[in-house]
Amino acid sequence: MKMGFRWYGEGNDTVSLDQVRQVPGVETIVWSLHHKQAGEVWEEAEIAAEIAAITGLTDEHRARGITKTFDAEVVESVNVHESIKLGKTVLGMSRDEAIANYVTTIERLGRAGVKVVCYNFMPVFDWLRTDMFHPLPDGSTALFYEKAVVDLMTPESLIESMHLGDGGLTLPGWEPERLASFQELKEAYVGVTREDMYASYEYFLDAIIPTCEEYDVKIGVHPDDPAFDIFGWPRVVSRKEDLARVLSLNDSPYHGLTLCLGSFGSNPDSDPVDAVKTFMDRIHFTHVRNIKHFPNGDFTEVAHRACEGSIDTVGIMKAYADAGYQGYVRPDHGRHLWDENTTNRPRPGYGLYDRALGIQYLLGVWDACRYEAPSPR
Structure with missing residues (x-):
């Protein structure tokens, strides 16, 4: 298992790589080119520059005796254009054009040494919360989903409310450039069914998997977040049977999951x-994280420790440890702690401290399950 930490890039993250360097156990920086819109080709020079920033050390680092480096083997995410999900031209791009660009990007990432690409197949909207900095009983804040608020919202009001909490940082899945054409998307999804989505999904997989195999890049779909339909649009990666259906669309071992247990567990x-x-x-x-469910359908993010919420993070890590899992893992949405609630407000869910604490907890469970006494010297 390789532990990762999601990082949004220089000038787009309140957390620095030097800070992550001091979190024990982190080997992989999970990255993306967050300025790229869905459907755009990722340029080789952009990819190389980002990887160099992640994997390299400066003369100043070396002068201070710093030797710890990261790999850049996981990208989260290369976003899927809506034309691919719909199977028709929308937002000025045809499905086949968008797929061709996706294939080119995978090829370039593979050549650069990337091993896994995360993506999602959610219609229109990505992840959804109603409060980005909801107060918790211990004084920290966290992402919160309030069912009654969503039930009364329109998609238009949701778009506005999400950007009130972004702090001027990018919110992946809520890019203003794409949502500026929301009315076109709304009309394009009228009458689209779950079966329509699965048919478009299979077409997409059949088109990209040969390139994934050739360039040794595995793709992992992220479950819907939350894992149920929103505003009547069909979400097709929500339940266990959905995951099985998605995997059955293409049996290549390069087609798999980015199993976010918090998103999947939101149902x-x-x-x-x-x-x-x-x-x-x-x-x-x-992604291993914890959430706490309430009887009225609300849920909130909480600390990674199992007893803090409704997700059995110990059972999850034990299952991975017992199987000798060889893939990549990262902590997910953390609470906002200490100065992050006052002077150093991060991107919602992506502060430093609670994710660092979460890593230590997850690695502690892993180590306990995998422990072998050292050999006598």
């Missing part, structure tokens, strides 16, 4: 530990 009927055990052979990348 209280789901069993995250069972999902890990069921799909272990197709999990290329995983």
Whole structure:
């Protein structure tokens, strides 16, 4: 297992690589080119520059005796253009043009040494919360989903509310350039069914998997977040049976999951530990986090420790450890702690401290499950 840490790039993240360097156990920086829009080709020079920033050390680092480096083997995400999901031209781009650009990007990432690409197949909107900095009883804040608020919202009001909490930083999945054409998207999805989405998904996979195989890049789909339909648009990567259906669309081992257990577990009927055990052979990348469910349908992000919420993070890590999991893992949405709530407000869910604490907790469980006494000297 390789532990990762999601980083949004120089000038686009309140957390620096030097800070991440001091978190024990982190080997992989999970990155993306966040200025690229869905459907755009990633240029080779842009890819090389970002990887160099992640993997390199400066003379100043070396002068201070710093030797720890990272790899850049995981990209989260290369976003899928809406024309691919719909199977028709939308937002000025045809499905085949968007797929051709996606294939080119995968080829270039593979040549640069990337091993896993995360993506999602959610219609229109990506992840959804109603409060970006909801107060918790311990004084920290966290992402919060309030069902009654969403039930009363229109998609237009949701777009506005999401950007009130971005702090001037990018919110992947809520890019203003794409959502500026929301009315066109809204009309394009009228009458689209789950079966339509699966048919478009299979077409996409059949087109890109040969390139994934040739350039040794595994792709992992991220579950819907939250894992149920929003505003009547069909979400097709929500439940256990959805994951099985998606994997059945193409049997290549390069097609698999980015199994985010918090997103999958946002549906209280789901069993995250069972999902890990069921799909272990197709999990290329995983996010382990905790949420707490409330009887009225609300949920909030909490600390990674199992007893803090409704997700059995110990059971999850034990399942990975027992299987000798060889893929990539990262902590996910953390609480905002200490000065992050006052002077150093991060991107919602992506501060430094709680994710660093989460890594130590997850690695502690992993080590406990995998422990072998050292050989006598």
